[in-house]
Amino acid sequence: xxxxxxxxxxxxxxxxxxxxxxxxxxxxxxxxxxxxxxxxxxxxxxxxxxxxxxxxxxxxxxxxxxxxxxxxxxxxxxxxxxxxxxxxxxxxxxxxxxxxxxxxxxxxxxxxxxxxxxxxxxxxxxxxxxxxxxxxxxxxxxxxxxxxxxxxxxxxxxxxxxxxxxxxxxxxxxxxxxxxxxxxxxxxxxxxxxxxxxxxxxxxxxxxxxxxxxxxxxxxxxxxxxxxxxxxxxxxxxxxxxxxxxxxxxxxxxxxxxxxxxxxxxxxxxxxxxxxxxxxxxxxxxxxxxxxxxxxxxxxxxxxxxxxxxxxxxxxxxxxxxxxxxxxxxxxxxxxxxxxxxxxxxxxxxxxxxxxxxxxxxxxxx
DNA sequence: AAGTCGGGGGA
DNA sequence: TCCCCAGACTT
Numbered sequence: 150x151x152x153x154x155x156x157x158x159x160x161x162x163x164x165x166x167x168x169x170x171x172x173x174x175x176x177x178x179x180x181x182x183x184x185x186x187x188x189x190x191x192x193x194x195x196x197x198x199x200x201x202x203x204x205x206x207x208x209x210x211x212x213x214x215x216x217x218x219x220x221x222x223x224x225x226x227x228x229x230x231x232x233x234x235x236x237x238x239x240x241x242x243x244x245x246x247x248x249x250x251x252x253x254x255x256x257x258x259x260x261x262x263x264x265x266x267x268x269x270x271x272x273x274x275x276x277x278x279x280x281x282x283x284x285x286x287x288x289x290x291x292x293x294x295x296x297x298x299x300x301x302x303x304x305x306x307x308x309x310x311x312x313x314x315x316x317x318x319x320x321x322x323x324x325x326x327x328x329x330x331x332x333x334x335x336x337x338x339x340x341x342x343x344x345x346x347x348x349x350x351x352x353x354x355x356x357x358x359x360x361x362x363x364x365x366x367x368x369x370x371x372x373x374x375x376x377x378x379x380x381x382x383x384x385x386x387x388x389x390x391x392x393x394x395x396x397x398x399x400x401x402x403x404x405x406x407x408x409x410x411x412x413x414x415x416x417x418x419x420x421x422x423x424x425x426x427x428x429x430x431x432x433x434x435x436x437x438x439x440x441x442x443x444x445x446x447x448x449x450x451x452x453x454x455x456x457x458x459x460x461x462x463x464x465x466x467x468x469x470x471x472x473x474x475x476x477x478x479x480x481x482x483x484x485x486x487x488x489x490x491x492x493x494x495x496x497x498x499x500x501x502x503x504x505x506x507x508x509x510x511x512x513x514x515x
Numbered sequence: 516a517a518g519t520c521g522g523g524g525g526a
Numbered sequence: 527t528c529c530c531c532a533g534a535c536t537t
Binding site: 191192193194195196197198199200202203237239240243270271272273274275276279291293294295296336337340343344349350377379458 | 528529530531532533534535
């Protein structure tokens with residue numbers, strides 16, 4: 150027996166947890182069946198994302214891309230559109246890459262061997278364990294934030310759950326709990342417990358089906374666990390963006406590059422403004438240098454603040470008009486507001502889009 | 516091991 | 527405000 154588990158009656162723990170799960174579990178779209186593709190998509194969407202946020206995205210995604218083939222052959226623009234607003238966009242680009250491999254190398258069948266499935270793009274240790282256990286009933290641990298929180302408390306483990314080493318410790322513990330149960334049920338039950346009862350703050354210990362097994366509860370330290378080092382505050386970036394119109398009234402949008410922040414999403418042309426520089430000056434120089442454009446920059450029409458996990462954008466939006474020829478507009482498109490729905494924008498630039506739509510609607514009344 | 520990569524909602 | 531969420535990838 151693993152040393153961390155010697156004081157736990159594993160069999161009784163399993164019974165108590167699974168009984169609770171049977172009559173408490175939520176009906177979620179990805180629990181309709183155990184189809185591996187559906188489970189996989191749901192697990193990618195659920196990374197760092199709450200269940201309630203995911204549900205509408207999942208339903209839409211399954212409507213548009215019901216099978217691995219549908220996703221593999223889908224237009225990248227439509228795939229990005231399906232993910233618009235969900236964040237961590239590399240998830241969906243990796244997913245499409247991986248699904249292409251499944252179609253080409255595995256005949257469209259999601260591999261059930263750990264070695265094969267884990268090698269797919271975007272499939273890390275958690276996702277591999279989750280899909281293999283939930284779809285294929287493999288006794289694999291699926292250690293996410295919920296699992297580390299629950300078992301930190303059950304076993305009174307005080308390691309920092311932000312460290313990779315700690316996740317491995319839990320992965321070493323979990324196999325004992327996966328004996329003599331349906332792995333699909335057990336793994337989901339722990340996550341459900343973490344989501345509904347064993348919450349980060351004010352855990353509902355009085356309602357907890359495994360409270361009698363909980364070492365943290367016995368010692369009254371459940372609120373202190375799990376241990377997690379807090380990360381530093383995000384740094385702010387000053388930006389200038391432009392709603393740039395041509396003589397036809399079309400607006401210029403730019404597609405971001407393959408890598409980095411918000412990769413492959415569309416945006417209004419923008420540039421970082423170093424401290425002590427005037428935004429209009431930096432902006433017109435940027436447009437001239439980047440696109441070979443002569444523009445007339447108007448006044449500031451909007452301020453947008455957008456907070457990322459590690460970064461803050463303070464965007465001042467200007468309106469502007471092209472007065473000369475636009476020489477180099479690679480990765481750009483002139484679009485009308487009606488066409489905007491075809492492109493995926495980050496939320497920060499959706500805010501700019503919304504104001505433009507309001508202004509256009511107002512014009513209609515004048 | 517530490518940084519990067521989104522966005523939202525709960526307390 | 528702060529925290530963190532069914533994490534993976536890059537450096």
